[in-house]
Amino acid sequence: SEGTLTAGGQMFLNRIRKNRKRLKGWLKQTQTQCYRLYDADMPEYSVAVDVYDGKLHLAEYQAPKHVDEEAAIARLEDAIHALCVEFNVAPSQISVKQRRRQRGQSQYEKHSSQGRKQVVREGKAKLLVNLQDYLDTGLFLDHRPMRARIAAEAKGKRFLNLFCYTGTASIHAALGGAKRTVSVDLSNTYTAWYRENLALNGLAEATNAIVRSDVSAWLGTTKERFDLILLDPPSFSNSKKTDQSFDVQRDQVSLVHAAMAVLEPSGVLYFSNNRRGFKLDDTLAETYEVRDISAQTLDPDFERNPKIHQAWTLRHRGS
Structure with a gap:
């Protein structure tokens, strides 16, 4: 529930709501089903959130070297929690990918093999x-x-x-x-x-x-x-x-x-x-x-x- 969010999670939720409101008219008018909802709008929440016909996809950008690993993990959890609140879904219903800065073919390598399209x-x-x-x-x-x-x-x-x-x-x-x-x-x-x-x-x-x-x-x-x-x-x-x-x-x-x-x-x-x-x-x-x-x-x-x-x-x- 919203009451269990951290201060950072609440901030992230507020931004998600603001973006949904801003895009609402355009989405309706163009009948766009797949779109970007959030893209590192707040530097400390360095993730991209996309919606694919109601399903959520969250990709984390790799944190710079100076960012504490545990802080980055906590923020990712904040973001997932906020999305669960806003869209009324379980964490397992959000596809989460961690981006590591990569060159060449590694950008396309497999993360899992569920084969579900x-x-x-x-x-x-x-x-x-x-x-x-x-x-x-x-x-x-x-x-x-x-x-x-x-x-x-x-x-x-x-x-x-x-x-x-x-x-x-x-x-x-x-x-x-x-x-x-x-x-x-x-x-x-x-x-x-x-x-x-x-x-x-x-x-x-x-x-x-x-x-x-x-x-x-x-x-x-x-x-x-x-x-x-x-x-x-x-x-x-x-x-x-x-x-x-x-x-x-x-x-x-x-x-x-x-x-x-x-x-x-x-x-x-x-x-x-x-x-x-x-x-x-x-x-x-x-x-x-x-x-x-x-x-x-x-x-x-x-x-x-x-x-x-x-x-x-x-x-x-x-x-």
Whole structure:
């Protein structure tokens, strides 16, 4: 009950209530089921709280070295207790993940193997999320506006999704009337997950191709051309399946050039990434028409944290 909360727990609860109130009208108007409720709004409660169709997911950010481990554990317990009070759930009903600052593939490693996926809705799409097994759930909530944009622009077009993850943007493109989609990712786990998402939406693989490959290698050999491309690479990757490491800051120019080489003259490439402090290389704006659309790709649930991602459109000059 609320009476058993610590002073800190009460403070956290008050912030959760304030955020729910602020988002209520937007959630109702847009019928958004999956959203971020809290994102380290108070520095001492360094967690992200997401709601997936009523189910709660709490991810703890790793505390800086100077923070006492026991104090961090107590605060995490405060946060869980406050969420239980506000949503009237048992602690076991909240998926809790501890984030440790990691580079490369470890960001995607398994936490458990319960294998329980649940269906959530986003726009016209039905999507599978897994709140237990991985640090990430299968749906990047901050890219919701980007997926909506792709859905709105896809009609009659050929859409390419690079580093497709669980294929959510491709689902939106296909449901938006894309003529063909191609989705490329090196991970067996994610291409299999995307296959499940396709089946869930009654979409055929004949017109929605799944390619398990290294993105750069595939771009170097494909003969296909596309009208709409989403390029959303990880910040870092050192996959066991390829001998090269990937760093989005270092490798952006060659990657963008390779993607633009398969884009039709009148097409558009959406380039985004979540790397903190990322700077777009100046030479790209000299070669292509580049627009920063980051501010337009944030919904109200991420407005407090505009550094969550950056996004640009790139077009061929004179198109």
